[in-house]
Each structure stands twice: as structure tokens, then as C-alpha cells.
Amino acid sequence: MSDPIADLLTRIRNAGNALLPSVEIPHSKLKENVAQVLKREGYVSDVAVEGGVAMKKIKIKLKYEGRKCVIDGLKRVSTPGLRRYVGSDEIPRVRNGMGTAILSTPAGIMTGNEARRQNVGGELLCYVW
DSSP states (O other), rough: OOOOHHHHHHHHHHHHHHOOSSSEOOOHHHHHHHHHHHHHTTEEEEEESSSSSSSSEEEEEEOOOTEESSSSOEEOOSSSSSOOOOOOSOOOOSGGGTTTTEEEEEEEEEEEHHHHHTOOEEEEEEEEO
């Protein structure tokens, strides 16, 4: 798999469209941190790491409002073929503040608002709204 973040976003998008209660994803620290940011921002209800050392999985419980997933859209920005880096003053607002930009910074994975507040830039991973 050449792009694990795109795989994570696609699995979440597909599970939301199919109205599944949860989705399991192969574990990596980057994917776990992105999922924790989604939980902290209120897009998913729970994130848990399951399994042994060799076969860890991330289980993400999705959040719904009626028969509609809370996550309306996910978009991968920086890809393995074209990395997109932004400074702290260039971090975009997603859907006029109604969405979230997720960045990989030297201080860890965080939202665009947190990165602006801490005055750090980094790789713009994805948009969530």
C-alpha cells in the first residue's frame, strides 16, 4: 500500500456511506494519531487499538445523526506523488471554519487551528468536514 492515509480516509468514507457502526484498519502510529484527532474534534465516537504485537488493528466507532454520518466529506491533500507543505500563516480554513485541516507538524499530528495557535507549519494531510 503506497498511501496509508488515503486508505484510512477511504475506509472511513465507505463505512459511513454503508451506515456501519465501526470500521477496522491496520495499525500504524500515523493512522492512530489521525484517528485520535478525529475523535478529539468530534467526528468519531471512539478509537481503540486492538490485537497483539504483530497484528494490531485500529477500531474506529463512527458517529451518526439519524441515518447520516457526522463526517460529510474527507479529502486527501498531500499525496506520496505531490507533498503539500504549508507554513503557520498559510494554513487554509476548511469550509469557512466548519471543517478541519489535519497537519503533520514537528510537534505531532494536529488540526489547523492548533497549528496556527502554536505557530507551526507542516505537511497538510487531509481535510475533514
